[in-house]
Amino acid sequence: MFRRGVAQATSSEGLRRPAAVARRVSLIVTRGLVKEFGPVRALGPLDLDMEPAAWGLVGPNGAGKTTLILSLLGLARPTAGSVRVLGLDPTAVALDVRSRVGFVPEGDAYVPGYTGVGFVAFCGAVQGMRRADALGRAHEVLDYVGLGEARYRKVSEYSTGMRQRAKLAAALVHDPELLILDEPTNGLDPAGRKEMLALLRELAHEHRIPLLYASHVLPDVQEVCDRILILDAGRARFQGPTETLLAAAERSYDVSLRGDAERVAALLRAKGVEVSAPEPGRLRVVLPASGAERLVLEAVAEADATLRRFVRVSHDLEEGFAEALA
Numbered sequence: 001m002f003r004r005g006v007a008q009a010t011s012s013e014g015l016r017r018p019a020a021v022a023r024r025v026s027l028i029v030t031r032g033l034v035k036e037f038g039p040v041r042a043l044g045p046l047d048l049d050m051e052p053a054a055w056g057l058v059g060p061n062g063a064g065k066t067t068l069i070l071s072l073l074g075l076a077r078p079t080a081g082s083v084r085v086l087g088l089d090p091t092a093v094a095l096d097v098r099s100r101v102g103f104v105p106e107g108d109a110y111v112p113g114y115t116g117v118g119f120v121a122f123c124g125a126v127q128g129m130r131r132a133d134a135l136g137r138a139h140e141v142l143d144y145v146g147l148g149e150a151r152y153r154k155v156s157e158y159s160t161g162m163r164q165r166a167k168l169a170a171a172l173v174h175d176p177e178l179l180i181l182d183e184p185t186n187g188l189d190p191a192g193r194k195e196m197l198a199l200l201r202e203l204a205h206e207h208r209i210p211l212l213y214a215s216h217v218l219p220d221v222q223e224v225c226d227r228i229l230i231l232d233a234g235r236a237r238f239q240g241p242t243e244t245l246l247a248a249a250e251r252s253y254d255v256s257l258r259g260d261a262e263r264v265a266a267l268l269r270a271k272g273v274e275v276s277a278p279e280p281g282r283l284r285v286v287l288p289a290s291g292a293e294r295l296v297l298e299a300v301a302e303a304d305a306t307l308r309r310f311v312r313v314s315h316d317l318e319e320g321f322a323e324a325l326a
Helices: 065-072 094-099 116-126 131-144 160-172 190-205 218-224 242-250 261-270 294-302 317-325
Strands: 028-037 040-050 054-058 080-085 101-104 178-182 211-214 227-232 235-241 252-258 274-279 282-286 306-312
Touching: 028 065, 040 065, 040 080, 040 227, 040 235, 054 065, 054 190, 054 218, 065 080, 065 178, 065 211, 094 101, 101 160, 116 131, 116 160, 131 160, 160 178, 160 190, 190 211, 190 218, 211 218, 227 242, 235 242, 252 261, 252 294, 261 274, 261 282, 261 294, 294 306
Parallel strands: 054 211, 054 227, 101 178, 178 211
Antiparallel strands: 028 040, 028 080, 227 235, 252 282, 252 306, 274 282
């Protein structure tokens, strides 16, 4: 059962934990997944093995995040390869997949003229619930997301934050085994953003509902998710625990030099150090292990260069993201 602690939200006794089946199978698996739109390859080849967890889906614009979501929902048929969601093939049984997944799209998605409870109940009925069951569940999930007092107002009259929570309620109404969320904090003020993140964190970590959270706001992803998938140009650059990505960021340093920076970079790469050159005379290095700072000092001395600056970069998801894309 879900219980809310966010301000202005009431507890709901009837909401159930829907993730039992999802935790017995892989969440998302792809093998050689490719999606092309004419001559443009938007995705792949992509091999994913994502266990049930709270996953953040991040990447630069055009990385393939939206195409991946469409493929998972059976709304985009792969050009090549395979995809499985909760053990099912969305290209063959798309409706079955969608009946087990809750989706929160980025943009507005409501039926004009419907009240909050009418809209959420309608979404439940579309998922195959009996009308009476859908209506009862609509009341429960609206209480859960903090819209109990606004349930009989038209969704078109809701604020941006209220509409975002109404979409979350609609995604929860049928007890999904996986939540897919596309920019759920988009357009929210600081208070609304805080409430939405609290909801998602509670769903993921207290009620153990697996989710895939696509966002450009990396601090939000870091607050909610314990796994990260980074896409770039349609390919996976990193997939795994957030702490693994942060550990790489913790070993990242900014190095400023006077002298032959290219020579220093070559010497470091020969020692197993990851090196990028964001600008002339400056290197970004990721050391292979903690305590390996001596490798930089040795390379600088061997190249007869002068070390001007050697500092650790900040330890957060944005730095880990930058390192993964370097």
